[in-house]
Amino acid sequence: MTAGHDTKNQSLLDVKGLRVTFGDKPVVHGIDLQIAAGEKLALVGESGSGKTVTALSLLRLVQNADLAGVATLSGSPQGATGSRDLLSIPERELRGIRGKEIAMIFQEPMTALNALYTVGDQIAEVLELHEGMSARAAQEAAVQLLADTGIPEPARRARAFPHQLSGGQRQRAMIAMALACKPRLLLADEPTTALDVTVRAQILELLADLQRKHGMAVLLITHDLNLVRRFADRVAVMERGHIVEHGPVGTVFEAPQHAYTRKLIDSHPARDVAEAATDGAAAPVLEARALRVSYPVSRPGFAGWFRKGEFVAVQGADFRIAPGETLGVVGESGSGKSTLALAALGLLKHRGELQVTGKGWAVDRASDLALRRTMQVVFQDPFSSLSPRMTVEQIVGEGLRVHAPELDAAARRTRALAALADVGLSEAQFPALLDRYPHEFSGGQRQRLAIARALIVDPRLLVLDEPTSALDVTIQKQVLGLLQRLQRERGLSYLLITHDVEVIRAMAHQVIVMKDGAILESGPALRVLDAPEHPYTQKLVAAALLE
Template sequence: MKDIVSVDHLRVEFATDGGTVVGVEDVSFTIAPGETLCVVGESGSGKSVTSLSLMRLVEFGGGTITAGSLNFERADGSLLDVAAANAQVMGAVRGHEIGMIFQEPMTALNPVFTIERQLTDGLMLHKGLTQAAASARALELLQSVRIPEPERRLKQYPHELSGGMRQRVVIAMAMACDPKLLIADEPTTALDVTIQAEILALINRLKRENGMAVLFITHDMAVVAQMADRVVVMYRGRIVETGSVTQIFENPQEDYTKALLAAVPKLGEMKGKPAPEKMRLIGDEAARAAAAPAKARKPEVLLQVKNLTTRFPVKGGILRRTVAQVHAVEDVSFSLNVGETLALVGESGCGKSSCGRSILRLIEPTSGEVWIGGRDIGALSHADLRRARADMQMVFQDPFASLNPYRRLKDQVAEPILNFGLATGAALDAMVLQLFDRVRLPRDFMNRYPHELSGGQRQRVAIARALAVNPKLIVADEAVSALDVSVQAQVLNLMMELQEDLGLSYLFISHDMAVVERVAHQVGVMYLGRIVEIGPRSAVFDSPQHPYTQSLLSAVPIADPRKRRFGEDLAFKPITSPIFPLGHKPAPSTYTEVTPGHFVLSL
């Protein structure tokens, strides 16, 4: 069969102030009709540059194709070298013969135009349809991507649609002119796991029905395992390895591929293991990772949360009075032992972050009790709370935003120590030095500024800063979510190592079930502000009882091409609104204990 795409020795350069930077070089691959080719790599690997080159969109980002050819078989059977095509020809190919979907559904649609206008303009341009015919086709497209109430959606604006619906609209737009090739650039990275499962299943179905080829760009090996026929692994602008999906996953040839796969947590791999385990890392950390399993501790409660409730006012009307309330955290209770990790999992908006912040009183809870080490946090005065904060620290998701760009790293790590008056002068310097060693950052980083560091290094600084005051509890809010998978594995191992050595307790807030399975002792699943299921990690993962936990687990992509789960269309129950009118009195959370320590919210 003739290939629909053949890329040959592609080289893309970017002109910057500091001279020419090579985006990708010597990239060659082919895509057969009806095939899904996954290009996988970490940030900076050049995977997006490759896909944008195929659309010749790379030049809008300042890139230039300086060598190689990108041959694309057009609808009429002729071969087009995209690298050499003029703007007019590219205009006719883009959106017509090649469709493209992007990562960010929230910003992929023009906020000031209706969905209908955005769906029809391409159709009128490429297919020469009249407004009426284009509108009819737009409705058909919305139906084919299974958007509820498609007629109404046409007249709506993007902000009126949820993220999942917007991504469906973007897919409908890309599919409008029946392209022969669909390029999907991280199409599900920004989506919740159940929405991701739906979108992946949708792409699979559309591909099957229309016989189109798919070029799927992702950083997520689990998604690759689920979607790919063939895989291209990229690293620093070059292709590392190419092969069929089973070949890549079961018999990788290159060290980089092996390391990448080793760093990916696979859902289900912890079955039958009682305690968290460090990630296997290939290379210098291997020896450390293989160190003795965690020592068993005598269970001792550090954090006790009782009936915690947090509500946010919704203001409205002329006098900006409270007209309703967001029930962000609703009657949540749990306890966390010294030296253990409790993971709170759930999809966006479920209240897991609000819960973490309410515990630290970064937001004031509406009611409930929080006890840390026998102290009632809710009853503390502001001065006492400030002192108590030394025991409870937080690590945030975005290491780029959580460090002050204008201060040296050593000053940022020293700041909490100074704030709490723990040390000054030479003692302070020694402490900071020790902290940098502790999180394995080179000492010469101390005088640097945040922008000189990578994301993983910055997150280490954030952890060092949290450790500076010898806390007992660290609330890690999506602390590894923004990191590349190999870096993520290193940071997770660091966190587990610190737990062993210092007896830290983590409240680990995450959306990533596979990571949670790896690191947690206890797991609480949150849905609409409540914990719907909580218990030992093995109990929750191996025999989930609550329907929401079950659907969440069924939606997680598994990094194993022999365990495919997104063949047929999926439709999960959409999450309802947590906004209730004033005076709404929700029922208390009552639980059934299914096995010792494993509680399920009574329905």
């Protein structure tokens, strides 16, 4: 693999025959990679393809793994000649390289950042360790680094703990920490996966600007092909521990040679929904008028002793969902999407009118039980929403214990198998399926379990909270296809919460665009996305475009 530009012809990292094995199971099979100085190389593939393990192995951060091969890092920060094999040098020498010459941005900043230390302290620690700065100088440099990444009020944010920052701010703090010592190579592991589309675009622009400013090379690990197309110079496609194709981004995307590459490129969400009735004759499954949700907050100063303030999370929302219709709710984090969904589920107190199949939530267990059977929810991350201590039979059949207590164990088991078959899971594929646990399934399969759990009580409406944002592009397409099929066959209605404009385009009949708790624009999904009227909608749609 050679650099794509004459200005980037000096090899910085040359990996040959890298093998990673856990016990007797190889997961990376003797791959070769070369990254030139100042180059942006993307390593693309689905979960389990070996991308992250490859990146972590370069810094020997993979526990209980046997590494083989050579990873030659050329030169030094001062430009001296010579090279070092990252896979064989002593651990003490490698510690001097980590963070200083090669830095890493991890996928989930909330787990990568230490919850017990402020953001500024964590950045300053890197500078004290590698640059020998005093504590005061390191703190001042940390504030400047946060400012360079575009975080507002950097001095105040430096004193904040990770949980006090938004997702985009945490990711910027991770970038500031990674760039603290001006590394020559940055390993970026899914740096934008969990971010909103506009924040994702901002982080992408920030990385590109900083890469040009510092002249560093970037190895981008991702399954987001749009990100690769917009950011990288070259791309390497990885499948099951093998690199199956590589080359300049334009060449690979325009004329992919390997079947797996073509599969990834063709995995865009496809619209395949039956048009719902629009004459208004059918009674809505869910309807809201002037919906308002607020939270009490502490007021600053002496006044806060006597009266709480108020934060309005959803203000004056009007919407309706007809039978067989999907209403998409799109907006950035903090726009009020999830609060609206929780209110619709009867889990938050609200003002205004909110009716499910013509009935309002009574906030009373006995009165609301029938409505809860009508309306079920599928959450964003199936790994955290499925109990690891419960078997598949217990998870999927749990709703029947509440909503159909007259059924015996055999009847519940039969219904569970039928629900699992509806979502494409069978005992022929997975022997002893009902006795398995969630960790024994892939991310897409776990999401199918979550959908089966919701469907088993025969609901009329599903609330889908970012149902595919944590999934690879190919798995995302499969899950969206499953939801489309179930809607056609069962006449289901969906309240779809997402920040992904392409998912809205594939799934929604109607769409509402939210910002700061207010609905800024609404209407038929394709009309709103193809000809947005509000500047904020235009910004969202523009950020989702390939170019």
